Amino acid sequence: MAQTAESVLKDLEAKKFAPLYFLQGDEPYFIDSITEFIEQNALTEAERSFNQSVVYGKDVTMNQVLESARRFPMMAMRQVLIVKEAQGIQDIGRKAAQEQLITYAQNPVPSTVLVFAFKNKSLDGRSQLKKTLEKHAVFVDSKKLYDNKVPSWIKQHCKLKGFNIKDRAVGLLADHIGNDLARIANELDKMMLNYEDGSVEITETMISKHVGISREYNVFELQSALGKKEVFKANQILNYFEANPKNNPVIPIISMLFSYFSKVMLVHQNRSLPKNELARLLGVNPYFVSEYMLASQNYPLNTTLNIIKYLHQADLQSKGVESVASESQLLKELVFKIMHA
Incomplete structure (x- = not known):
């Protein structure tokens, strides 16, 4: 069963790492957030040199990915293998490659954290591959937010960062940027660097100043x-x-x-x-x-x-x-x- 990005990130923050992640969908922000958290936190800086690999789908076959995933870590509890742009894996559309992944998903190597970042695409919902991954992997279907859901997402993002935000500031930001979550998060995070005290409430004036939106003419x-x-x-x-x-x-x-x-x-x-x-x-x-x-x-x-x-x-x-x-x-x-x- 598909999980939400929020629940997966909560588990990751609690240091609960699974052996297999498949992140798909048309909202790259959530896929990138999970991928980046694993990349930055699953291993210590010293462990990454020998035990962390980041590859791009267009450069590998499924067999190469799974061979690497079956290796054992060197002087560490786990190894991390991240496949970015996994929708570009050379043979991802072939039956043999999908069967290889099905077999691996049913018995993944517990000392490996294997992440597929399958962006802007989704597996066929009727396929055996999708059904297997939903059952045996951490499976996230990352969907674009509807415009009317963006304001509540902005508030939640600010809350997680320790800030409150006024309703009109939320409206100004949502109307100016739309549902581009990556850009909204980037603009807010840059602005928050100027206000270390989380007790500061984000206002229209702050949004206008730091995001470059005219307060009067928008x-x-x-x-x-x-x-x-x-x-x-x-x-x-x-x-x-x-x-x-x-x-x-x-x-x-x-x-x-x-x-x-x-x-x-x-x-x-x-x-x-x-x-x-x-x-x-x-x-x-x-x-x-x-x-x-x-x-x-x-x-x-x-x-x-x-x-x-x-x-x-x-x-x-x-x-x-x-x-x-x-x-x-x-x-x-x-x-x-x-x-x-």
């Missing part, structure tokens, strides 16, 4: 201006976007606005729900529910439906379908339509 604030129908503020943000196009590409902006107005639509359909239940449905902190409620008042149901149509049309145009306008002009026209819908 998609998060554009959504807020649209929801409140603040025309002047929205146009200020659009002018900033036009002056800084590389940092504000139009396609993700449209995607975020689509997500925003989709939530406004959900408010229309579920207005009678208690605040906490509505927040759970929207995938936001209860703190933000009042903003979506205000937007639903400013944009009635039929108007919201029209706005979603405008966003869909703008998305197509941003990708080159029936569009001759520049990105900035496209965005200005979109915002005008939303404000006057």
Whole structure:
């Protein structure tokens, strides 16, 4: 049965190392986190010279990997063998290689920690190989987080590092970066180096300063201006976007606005729900529910439906379908339509 990355990391932190790990999926952050922890902590620095090997899939066959895994450690309790980019193993798609791994998985060498980092791909769920690995190995299926799960992940990451983070700071970071967990973690970890005292709460100002996001001119604030129908503020943000196009590409902006107005639509359909239940449905902190409620008042149901149509049309145009306008002009026209819908 597949395990979560969090549970595997918890075991590793407790020095519980298994003989075989198979890490697959389209979210590389969790695969890299487990791999790097094993690489840095399974052996002491002195033991690594003779007992740790890191290879890349394209450079090896399955037979070569398993022959190395069957060796015994030298003057250490264990040896570590990590296969990065394991999806590139030369014969991984062949029946003979898969049967070799099945045989090894059923009786792995207990003094070896063998790690397959099988990134951006997954084994066939019906295959005997996958069923065997789920049963006999530490098997992790690392999946991309949905956008509405990213804020809670950011909070958890900060908590593990000993920091609290304000809700608006979470929203600013999630809206700016999206679900690129590796980049979010990297930006947060770099910022935390400046604040050794874990009692410091991470704020919007800190995110703006260290991550390079304008506190006043970002998609998060554009959504807020649209929801409140603040025309002047929205146009200020659009002018900033036009002056800084590389940092504000139009396609993700449209995607975020689509997500925003989709939530406004959900408010229309579920207005009678208690605040906490509505927040759970929207995938936001209860703190933000009042903003979506205000937007639903400013944009009635039929108007919201029209706005979603405008966003869909703008998305197509941003990708080159029936569009001759520049990105900035496209965005200005979109915002005008939303404000006057």
